[in-house]
Amino acid sequence: MAVAASRRGISSRARENLAGWLFVAPVVVILSVFMLLPILMALWVSMTDWNGQGSPFKASVPFVGAENYTRLFTEDGLTRQDFMTSLRNNVYYVIIVVPCQTLLALGLAMIVNNRLLRGKSFFRAAFFFPSVTSSVAISVVFLFVFANSGAVNSLLSVFGIDGPQWFSDSRGTLHLLLSGLGLVDVDAPPAALLATGPFGLSWWDWLSGPSVAMTTIIMLVVWTTSGTFMLMFLAALQDIPVTLEEAAKLDGAGNRGVFRYVTLPMLKPTLFLVLTLGLISTWQVFDQIYVMSQGNPAKTTLTPAFLSYQTAFRSFEYGSGTAISFVLFAIIVVLTLIQRWVMRDRKV
Amino acid sequence: MKRSTLRNAAVLSAASATLLTAAACGSGFEEPGAAPASQAPASAGPADLQILIGSSGEAETGAVNAAASAWATKTGDKATVTPAQDLGQQLGQAFAGDSPPDVFYVDASRFADYASVGALEPYGDKISNPTDFYQSLRDTFTYDGKYYCAPKDFSTLALVINSDLWAKGGLTDADVPTTWEQLTAVSEKLKAKDITALALGDTRDRVGAFMVGAGGWIVSADGKTATADSPENLTALSYVQGLMKDKYAQTPKQLDAGWAGEAFGKGKAAMTVEGNWIKGAMTNDFPDVKYTVHEMPAGPKGKGTLSFTNCWGISAKSKFKEQAVSFVEAMTTVEQQMAFAQAFGVMPSRQSAKDAYTAAFPDDAPFVNGADYAHGPVNAPKMDSVLADFDTGIQQLASIDPKTLLARVQKNTTAALGN
Numbered sequence: 028m029a030v031a032a033s034r035r036g037i038s039s040r041a042r043e044n045l046a047g048w049l050f051v052a053p054v055v056v057i058l059s060v061f062m063l064l065p066i067l068m069a070l071w072v073s074m075t076d077w078n079g080q081g082s083p084f085k086a087s088v089p090f091v092g093a094e095n096y097t098r099l100f101t102e103d104g105l106t107r108q109d110f111m112t113s114l115r116n117n118v119y120y121v122i123i124v125v126p127c128q129t130l131l132a133l134g135l136a137m138i139v140n141n142r143l144l145r146g147k148s149f150f151r152a153a154f155f156f157p158s159v160t161s162s163v164a165i166s167v168v169f170l171f172v173f174a175n176s177g178a179v180n181s182l183l184s185v186f187g188i189d190g191p192q193w194f195s196d197s198r199g200t201l202h203l204l205l206s207g208l209g210l211v212d213v214d215a216p217p218a219a220l221l222a223t224g225p226f227g228l229s230w231w232d233w234l235s236g237p238s239v240a241m242t243t244i245i246m247l248v249v250w251t252t253s254g255t256f257m258l259m260f261l262a263a264l265q266d267i268p269v270t271l272e273e274a275a276k277l278d279g280a281g282n283r284g285v286f287r288y289v290t291l292p293m294l295k296p297t298l299f300l301v302l303t304l305g306l307i308s309t310w311q312v313f314d315q316i317y318v319m320s321q322g323n324p325a326k327t328t329l330t331p332a333f334l335s336y337q338t339a340f341r342s343f344e345y346g347s348g349t350a351i352s353f354v355l356f357a358i359i360v361v362l363t364l365i366q367r368w369v370m371r372d373r374k375v
Numbered sequence: 376m377k378r379s380t381l382r383n384a385a386v387l388s389a390a391s392a393t394l395l396t397a398a399a400c401g402s403g404f405e406e407p408g409a410a411p412a413s414q415a416p417a418s419a420g421p422a423d424l425q426i427l428i429g430s431s432g433e434a435e436t437g438a439v440n441a442a443a444s445a446w447a448t449k450t451g452d453k454a455t456v457t458p459a460q461d462l463g464q465q466l467g468q469a470f471a472g473d474s475p476p477d478v479f480y481v482d483a484s485r486f487a488d489y490a491s492v493g494a495l496e497p498y499g500d501k502i503s504n505p506t507d508f509y510q511s512l513r514d515t516f517t518y519d520g521k522y523y524c525a526p527k528d529f530s531t532l533a534l535v536i537n538s539d540l541w542a543k544g545g546l547t548d549a550d551v552p553t554t555w556e557q558l559t560a561v562s563e564k565l566k567a568k569d570i571t572a573l574a575l576g577d578t579r580d581r582v583g584a585f586m587v588g589a590g591g592w593i594v595s596a597d598g599k600t601a602t603a604d605s606p607e608n609l610t611a612l613s614y615v616q617g618l619m620k621d622k623y624a625q626t627p628k629q630l631d632a633g634w635a636g637e638a639f640g641k642g643k644a645a646m647t648v649e650g651n652w653i654k655g656a657m658t659n660d661f662p663d664v665k666y667t668v669h670e671m672p673a674g675p676k677g678k679g680t681l682s683f684t685n686c687w688g689i690s691a692k693s694k695f696k697e698q699a700v701s702f703v704e705a706m707t708t709v710e711q712q713m714a715f716a717q718a719f720g721v722m723p724s725r726q727s728a729k730d731a732y733t734a735a736f737p738d739d740a741p742f743v744n745g746a747d748y749a750h751g752p753v754n755a756p757k758m759d760s761v762l763a764d765f766d767t768g769i770q771q772l773a774s775i776d777p778k779t780l781l782a783r784v785q786k787n788t789t790a791a792l793g794n
Contacts, residue, residue, distance in 0.1 A: 078491075078492040079467055079470050079471045080470055080471070080492050080493060080494060081471075104787070105760055105764060105790065109764075195628040325767045325771065338760070340463070340464050340468075342759045342760055343488055344757070
């Protein structure tokens with residue numbers, strides 16, 4: 028065999044390889060032209076002071092090295108302050124949205140998967156509906172729903188609650204919570220927290236929690252994304268053999284036991300997928316911010332993705348803008364790796 | 376087996392999704408741009424001008440279209456007018472893609488950004504009788520000592536008073552405030568009658584008028600040094616803060632309105648500080664509300680207001696600069712400016728059109744008179760984020776120390792101008 032192959036000058040393995048590459052060539056070409064190349068170009072822009080005039084690859088474009096990056100972290104100024112504010116906002120956003128949407132999606136999937144439920148397809152469609160609607164359209168609807176005299180505040184006033192001015196309320200919910208508990212005074216925050224803090228933002232600012240305006244966007248996103256993830260959970264749930272559950276029940280496991288020791292472990296790969304996708308999409312939140320708040324009020328809905336757009340296309344600081352997007356990229360990769368490590372299969 | 380496939384899929388999709396975003400963020404340099412200019416060689420023959428406008432509505436688009444085709448017929452050139460969805464972004468992309476439109480609106484607040492990167496052709500003095508344009512507008516479009524582009528039209532802020540609420544507060548025409556002290560005094564009287572005195576937008580574009588009245592501004596006249604923490608600015612902000620703390624002045628949000636004009640139209644405040652665009656809003660949305668317009672009350676250093684304006688920018692890369700200048704010339708004649716004024720209610724930027732304008736719109740005299748003491752927007756590059764941060768501070772003015780706020784603006788402005 029080997030002799031025959033070498034006589035033809037090329038081994039069968041190499042031929043297989045060649046054929047393989049030929050088959051994937053279109054994708055490789057498309058990916059490199061439309062993804063890899065633009066990314067490398069953006070990487071170059073992030074190391075220049077390009078002002079958006081003409082090509083960024085001319086000799087006249089000043090090269091500044093890592094300055095755009097260091098300005099985000101080490102230089103005391105507006106750039107760092109805005110970037111850190113956007114990171115803070117997004118961290119709170121991720122911390123709330125990812126668990127909420129995952130739990131909601133899992134809950135919905137369990138309900139729809141229930142064998143006793145009637146009108147299953149209706150509920151499945153109803154829960155999935157927000158996910159297939161354009162995010163811009165839904166955002167606009169939420170603008171109306173949460174307007175000062177909108178549906179939500181009308182509903183609240185039925186119960187005698189004076190609803191907040193959702194989209195113009197920049198107060199942090201954690202601040203409100205702490206002052207509600209009588210721990211701090213929002214108008215006169217503790218000096219110890221105000222005085223210092225990492226990266227030019229005081230501890231008091233870091234600990235603000237999502238602003239009231241941000242919570243509306245959080246609600247919107249949890250609601251719209253849980254449908255997609257419900258579908259993933261549903262597929263995984265229907266993949267679990269009924270015999271496994273029955274066997275567990277025969278062995279004396281209750282409903283809770285079956286869920287904890289049979290269903291959940293079987294769902295682990297899907298859970299990982301949902302958490303990863305959730306983590307990525309929440310770090311990249313843009314459409315909702317662009318349509319609903321543009322970073323206002325008082326920068327409390329500013330996110331790195333929106334800040335990157337704003338810096339590049341509104342202030343013409345393309346270098347700084349692309350640097351922000353690369354830092355965001357790094358954050359997402361690192362967090363995904365950490366998550367992968369946490370959820371790895373442990374050998375008992 | 377299945378587990379690891381899924382995991383791989385997850386990681387792969389993670390990677391590709393992020394890469395996509397990064398690529399999206401970096402887009403805009405190889406794109407032809409939203410308004411591709413004609414790439415005809417700069418040879419003889421008729422020009423094909425691409426004109427990108429940030430239109431306020433159909434009335435404006437129609438009027439500019441009509442004027443453009445009249446010019447085209449007269450000169451034998453071609454002119455294509457495109458109303459932009461998002462002028463700033465479309466221009467940014469077009470510049471980056473090396474294919475900007477020949478003529479386009481340039482907002483005064485963004486002018487310095489464009490001028491500083493060399494995107495604009497400094498043709499200002501080629502327009503006939505250039506000193507006829509109001510000096511404050513010429514200053515607005517001057518960068519580094521060069522007068523770049525001809526102001527299209529302008530608006531100023533003035534004090535607008537609701538006649539019915541004014542009477543209800545027991546006030547007469549003689550009580551119309553001409554100084555800050557009088558403004559406080561009438562506010563007190565209105566407050567006593569349970570009427571909110573003033574609806575004031577909480578941005579630099581309204582509060583800034585008080586800074587001008589106090590003799591201050593964010594940057595020096597040449598736009599090279601930061602002057603935000605001057606005592607004049609402190610006087611202005613402290614005065615506005617006082618109005619807010621005493622509940623004399625309320626922000627549109629506090630009055631449950633989108634902007635001060637809406638709050639004013641709904642009768643939620645007796646006065647407001649707005650520009651001449653409020654006329655259109657009142658006619659369309661609140662036709663029954665009677666109101667009068669007066670010049671801004673004078674501060675310690677005299678009257679002060681802000682002007683808002685656009686200029687006819689010509690791209691430095693245009694292949695038809697001569698024709699473009701001729702086009703702008705046609706757009707800025709007194710007759711044409713009056714035609715625009717009739718069509719969509721803007722004020723002519725030429726002083727020689729002032730009489731014709733005040734004759735046609737006598738109620739607008741306070742707005743036009745404002746041109747004499749108006750200050751244009753900050754015309755220094757890279758100030759966008761600094762000013763946005765200043766706005767954030769003004770939104771919290773009721774609860775923060777004006778001195779701290781001005782110090783913050785000073786620090787940021789110094790950093791931005793130092794670049």
